[in-house]
Every structure is written in structure tokens, then in C-alpha cells.
Amino acid sequence: MIAGVDVGGANTKICTEDGAFIKVIYQPLWKKKSLEEVLSLIPEDSEVAVVMTGELSDVFGSKLEGIEWIVKEVKKKFPDAKFFGLDMKFHSSASPLLDASNWLASSLFISEIFPDVLFVDTGSTTTDIIPVVGGKIRAHLSDFERMKNQELLYFGVLRTPVSSLLPHFEHENRKIRIASEYFACVGDIYLLLGHLREEDYICETPDGRGKSMEDVKRRISRMFCADPEELDESLIFELAEKVMEVQIDEIESSLRRLSSEHSLSDVFGCGIGEFLIREASERAELEYHSAQEIFGKDISTVFTAYSVANLMKKRSSQLM
Amino acid sequence: MIAGVDVGGANTKICTEDGAFIKVIYQPLWKKKSLEEVLSLIPEDSEVAVVMTGELSDVFGSKLEGIEWIVKEVKKKFPDAKFFGLDMKFHSSASPLLDASNWLASSLFISEIFPDVLFVDTGSTTTDIIPVVGGKIRAHLSDFERMKNQELLYFGVLRTPVSSLLPHFEHENRKIRIASEYFACVGDIYLLLGHLREEDYICETPDGRGKSMEDVKRRISRMFCADPEELDESLIFELAEKVMEVQIDEIESSLRRLSSEHSLSDVFGCGIGEFLIREASERAELEYHSAQEIFGKDISTVFTAYSVANLMKKRSSQLM
Numbered sequence: 044m045i046a047g048v049d050v051g052g053a054n055t056k057i058c059t060e061d062g063a064f065i066k067v068i069y070q071p072l073w074k075k076k077s078l079e080e081v082l083s084l085i086p087e088d089s090e091v092a093v094v095m096t097g098e099l100s101d102v103f104g105s106k107l108e109g110i111e112w113i114v115k116e117v118k119k120k121f122p123d124a125k126f127f128g129l130d131m132k133f134h135s136s137a138s139p140l141l142d143a144s145n146w147l148a149s150s151l152f153i154s155e156i157f158p159d160v161l162f163v164d165t166g167s168t169t170t171d172i173i174p175v176v177g178g179k180i181r182a183h184l185s186d187f188e189r190m191k192n193q194e195l196l197y198f199g200v201l202r203t204p205v206s207s208l209l210p211h212f213e214h215e216n217r218k219i220r221i222a223s224e225y226f227a228c229v230g231d232i233y234l235l236l237g238h239l240r241e242e243d244y245i246c247e248t249p250d251g252r253g254k255s256m257e258d259v260k261r262r263i264s265r266m267f268c269a270d271p272e273e274l275d276e277s278l279i280f281e282l283a284e285k286v287m288e289v290q291i292d293e294i295e296s297s298l299r300r301l302s303s304e305h306s307l308s309d310v311f312g313c314g315i316g317e318f319l320i321r322e323a324s325e326r327a328e329l330e331y332h333s334a335q336e337i338f339g340k341d342i343s344t345v346f347t348a349y350s351v352a353n354l355m356k357k358r359s360s361q362l363m
Numbered sequence: 364m365i366a367g368v369d370v371g372g373a374n375t376k377i378c379t380e381d382g383a384f385i386k387v388i389y390q391p392l393w394k395k396k397s398l399e400e401v402l403s404l405i406p407e408d409s410e411v412a413v414v415m416t417g418e419l420s421d422v423f424g425s426k427l428e429g430i431e432w433i434v435k436e437v438k439k440k441f442p443d444a445k446f447f448g449l450d451m452k453f454h455s456s457a458s459p460l461l462d463a464s465n466w467l468a469s470s471l472f473i474s475e476i477f478p479d480v481l482f483v484d485t486g487s488t489t490t491d492i493i494p495v496v497g498g499k500i501r502a503h504l505s506d507f508e509r510m511k512n513q514e515l516l517y518f519g520v521l522r523t524p525v526s527s528l529l530p531h532f533e534h535e536n537r538k539i540r541i542a543s544e545y546f547a548c549v550g551d552i553y554l555l556l557g558h559l560r561e562e563d564y565i566c567e568t569p570d571g572r573g574k575s576m577e578d579v580k581r582r583i584s585r586m587f588c589a590d591p592e593e594l595d596e597s598l599i600f601e602l603a604e605k606v607m608e609v610q611i612d613e614i615e616s617s618l619r620r621l622s623s624e625h626s627l628s629d630v631f632g633c634g635i636g637e638f639l640i641r642e643a644s645e646r647a648e649l650e651y652h653s654a655q656e657i658f659g660k661d662i663s664t665v666f667t668a669y670s671v672a673n674l675m676k677k678r679s680s681q682l683m
Contacts, residue, residue, distance in 0.1 A: 073570075101546055101570035101582070105590050143588070168543075186588035190539050197542040197588070206527035207543040219510050220613065222517040223488075223527040225545065226421055250393075250421035262421070268463070268506035268517070270425050293540065 046089040047352030052100035058348035091124035092355035094145035145347040146171035152350035165316030167201035174305040193297035200316035201230040226265035294323035313346040366409040367672030372420035378668035411444035412675035414465035465667040466491035472670035485636030487521035494625040513617040520636035521550040546585035614643035633666035
């Protein structure tokens with residue numbers, strides 16, 4: 044059995060090559076720098092294939108320091124683990140090539156099924172938009188280059204602070220600066236709007252409290268420095284709708300630009316935020332292919348881990 | 364001796380009525396809900412006059428719960444402490460009137476010196492802009508109403524996340540969404556630009572590391588998902604300058620609006636972020652009066668605490 048593992052800064056995802064074993068663990072590296080618990084979930088006799096983004100966590104002084112730490116931790120438990128790199132090869136030891144390569148594994152995997160497509164993955168924290176043209180991955184390599192080219196939109200559907208999506212709230216012709224605090228996250232927004240269920244909201248809540256509608260409304264009210272009783276409830280929903288519009292709008296803008304640049308007309312979307320990708324694709328008038336529909340909802344949310352497991356499987360079979 | 368105390372969510376400030384004793388303590392209520400250490404700094408025989416904003420911290424389920432907790436904690440150590448309220452009176456017990464009243468204490472105090480002025484206080488986290496007309500405070504009362512009227516801009520010069528001030532960075536005709544993470548705060552920005560000194564940066568750094576230029580540049584680089592070596596250093600400064608422009612611009616816009624609405628031509632500025640207020644006042648062509656110059660730098664940064672101590676002193680002398 045091959046276990047694909049995607050080590051993020053906040054969540055680590057595990058998925059076997061057949062999708063039979065799937066785990067998503069909220070394990071914020073900046074709180075407790077440990078992978079022990081996560082790794083203990085992987086059956087001991089597994090072949091292990093790893094991608095990562097957790098090296099960006101500011102618990103590490105540099106990204107290479109993060110890569111070295113992650114590789115060391117994984118190899119302690121799985122000495123034969125392999126790490127997928129930006130050169131599209133598997134590595135046995137730490138290298139700058141391992142930096143933020145999870146989107147490459149999943150877009151490479153999808154390129155075999157959709158050789159001409161915009162691959163889009165909206166997770167808890169980030170959105171990757173990767174042009175695949177004639178079976179080749181055409182994205183830039185570093186996160187910074189991807190940011191500059193709208194191939195990386197650093198927002199997702201759970202952990203993202205509301206205040207970095209909607210610093211200003213337009214209301215009755217006035218521009219209100221909402222609280223520049225992590226009082227509410229977009230997980231609250233999509234729970235309120237019914238696009239996510241409580242069990243999808245796997246990260247911690249900003250105030251450490253619950254995920255009931257009451258809790259969610261209280262957190263969103265705090266963006267206005269208010270308790271819920273001080274506000275017209277419609278304002279809470281208005282803010283939520285506007286946050287969603289910002290995200291759809293930016294994804295749409297990126298899809299339009301990249302589809303035009305690479306003459307692509309199809310989108311393949313995966314991740315817990317597929318609902319945003321679908322809507323943005325429709326607005327951009329692109330053909331939408333859903334990982335949820337093709338592979339099932341569970342695999343969609345761990346698509347990078349599923350992909351790296353399958354890349355490893357293919358590689359093993361080629362070697363034989 | 365009268366000790367004025369301003370209990371914030373992140374910082375608590377203490378100042379005696381003569382300004383001889385001044386302390387600013389970084390005591391984030393959401394990390395460790397305790398005021399013990401802060402209160403122990405106040406000489407035991409002091410009369411104590413309190414204002415607060417700490418009740419907004421999401422460690423409390425509601426603002427009233429926060430007010431009740433703060434009052435209880437203070438009275439444990441100083442049973443005769445008085446709490447300044449939105450009715451401009453001192454109270455002996457908890458009341459919704461105590462919610463976010465620190466700006467009222469300081470603007471009331473300044474109204475005796477400048478009866479027609481925009482009182483502006485830019486602290487670590489927020490900026491209050493309070494119209495004083497004919498000696499009367501003309502601001503709205505609740506934080507939410509003040510937000511709607513640009514009398515409260517929820518940003519300051521230390522703790523504010525860079526990503527809620529500049530979610531997009533315009534660069535070479537491209538709109539880059541920077542990381543929606545608390546990788547760097549505006550304290551880093553103003554340390555980099557030389558507007559604050561290390562000793563002014565009293566809050567924790569976002570990554571818990573140091574305040575050297577190297578540390579600061581590393582944190583700002585992370586907004587681009589990069590280590591400093593990956594970036595042209597001019598980009599780090601460019602981002603910093605743009606963040607500062609956003610803040611000056613919003614303060615200027617609020618000053619223009621409120622000065623016009625209330626026919627005011629003078630600004631009185633205080634707080635650790637006075638440098639922003641001065642610049643915004645000049646751009647708005649308003650006469651600037653500096654708390655630093657009139658009262659000294661130390662009193663400027665604890666102006667609310669200084670003010671509430673002096674309001675209490677005046678009240679005591681009136682009672683005699």
C-alpha cells in the first residue's frame with residue numbers, strides 16, 4: 044500500500060493510492076512542532092510519498108529549515124519515505140526542490156486525464172490555479188512567482204481571516220473599516236451560508252469556541268466590534284455574502300487571465316472549496332470538471348495526497 | 364496619588380495624574396486572562412480610575428461578560444476603584460456603560476484645552492477620531508456607530524496584520540494577493556521604515572522571534588511566501604511604504620470628512636502612532652497640535668490613562 048502525505052502548516056492530509064484510507068488532521072505546526080501523532084495514523088508497512096507546504100510556517104527560520112525538519116520527522120518513522128520535488132522527481136533527502144510542491148503533484152497527476160485544463164485546488168488556506176497545456180505543467184515554480192502570476196491566491200475556505208478579504212465593508216454609501224483582527228475566519232462565513240458543514244470546519248475557530256450558528260454569528264459580529272444583539276442580523280449575512288463575492292471574483296479573474304493566456308477552456312476543480320471554483324468557472328464561461336463528481340467528495344479534499352500516492356504507484360510500476 | 368488605568372485587550376496602560384509614573388504592559392487577555400501582574404505595579408495607596416476596551420477580546424463570550432470580569436479583577440485589588448463610563452460619570456460597579464469608553468475620557472480631558480478640535484489617538488491596535496465642538500464631545504457612542512462614521516478606524520501601528528491593510532500589492536501592473544496570514548504586523552513595517560524604535564514595539568512579534576532588521580525583513584518577506592534571499596530588497600520597502608500610505612490615506616479621509624461635517628480646522632494627536640496623524644493632518648490642511656510636544660512623548664502614548672487620572676482628580680477637587 045502506498046500512503047500519500049501532504050504536510051501543510053495547518054493540516055496534514057493522508058490518502059492511499061486507492062482512496063480507501065483517508066485522514067485529514069488539523070496539526071498546526073506553529074502551535075506544536077510535531078508530526079508524531081499524524082504519522083502514527085499511517086499503517087506501518089506503507090510505502091510513503093510526501094509533498095509539503097508546511098515549511099512556510101513561521102515556526103521555521105527559513106523554508107529550507109522547515110523542509111529539513113519535515114524530512115527528518117517523516118524519515119524517523121518511515122526511513123524509506125520519498126519526497127516529491129519541483130523537478131517532478133522523488134527524493135530521499137531534504138532539498139530546496141521540495142518547497143511547496145503539492146500543487147505540482149496533483150496537477151501532474153491530473154494532466155494524464157485532462158491534458159489541457161486549468162487545475163484548481165481551493166483548500167483551507169490557499170488556492171492553486173495551474174495551467175496544464177498539452178499534458179505539460181505551465182505554472183511558475185516558486186510561490187512568489189505563482190503569486191505574481193495569479194497562479195497562487197493565498198486564501199482558502201477555512202482559516203483565512205475575514206479582515207484580509209474584506210477590510211472595508213460598504214454599507215449605506217459608507218466605507219466602514221472592519222476590525223483588523225482574527226475575530227472571524229471564512230470557515231465561519233461558509234458555515235453561516237450553508238456551504239460547509241460543521242464537520243468540514245476542521246481547523247480551530249478563531250476564539251476557540253464552538254461551531255454552532257450562535258457561535259458563528261457572535262464571531263462575525265465582532266468584526267463590527269459588536270455583540271450580535273447590537274446588530275441587525277441581515278448585516279451579518281450581508282458581510283458573509285460580500286466575503287464570498289470577493290473570493291469568487293478573484294478566482295474568476297485569475298481563471299479568465301490564465302485561460303486566455305494558455306488558450307484553455309476547461310477547469311478541473313478539487314479541494315474543500317470546490318463550490319467557489321465551480322461558481323467562478325461558470326462566471327468565466329469555462330467548462331467545469333469536478334473532482335467530487337469524478338473521484339468522490341473525500342478524495343477531492345485530499346487530492347494532493349491522493350495524487351502523490353498515485354504518482355509513486357505509477358513510478359513503482361514503471362521501475363518494475 | 365491617582366493612577367489612571369486603561370485596560371486594553373492587548374496592552375494595559377498606567378499613568379498617574381502628574382505623569383510621573385507611567386507603565387505600558389503587554390498583557391494579551393486572550394492568552395492569559397489575568398490582570399494580576401499589571402495591577403501589582405500600581406502603588407497600593409493609589410486612588411484608581413479605570414477605562415477599558417479589553418472587554419472586546421474574544422476570550423469573553425460577550426462584551427458585558429468582559430466588563431464584569433475586568434471590574435471584578437480590579438476591585439479585588441482596589442475595592443474603591445472607579446470606572447469611567449459613556450455617560451461621562453465614574454461608576455463603582457459593572458455596567459454596559461463602561462464599554463469602550465477610553466476615547467471619551469481622553470477627548471473629554473482635551474476638550475478643556477481645545478474646545479474645538481478633532482481629537483485623534485493612534486495606538487497599537489486602533490485609531491479614534493473624535494470631534495470636539497464647543498467643548499462638547501460629538502462622537503457616536505458605540506464602537507459600531509463610530510466605525511460607521513469613520514470615528515473609529517480599527518488599525519494601529521503595532522499589532523495590525525499587514526494583510527488587512529494591503530491584501531493586494533500592485534506591482535508591475537499586476538495585482539498580487541499577498542499571504543492572508545499574520546506573518547508580519549505593522550510594527551514590523553514601522554520598525555523597517557524607522558518610525559518606531561525596537562523599544563516602542565511592545566507587542567509580541569507575529570512569529571515570536573526578535574526585532575532586529577533581519578527578523579523584520581524575514582517576516583515581511585513571508586507576506587510574499589518568500590525568504591528574504593528570494594526577493595529584491597526594494598520590494599520589502601515598497602510594500603512597507605504602501606502599507607503606510609493606506610493608513611495615512613484613511614486617516615486623512617476621515618479627518619477631511621469629520622472636519623468638514625463639524626467645521627473644525629484643528630487636530631490634536633496622541634498615541635504611539637502620532638507620526639501618522641501629523642502627516643494625515645498636513646495633507647488634509649488642518650492645524651496640528653501634538654501631544655508629544657505639549658505633554659511629552661511618554662504621556663502621549665498613555666494619553667487615555669493620563670486623561671482618566673486627571674478627570675478623577677478634577678472630580679475629587681470639585682467634590683471637596
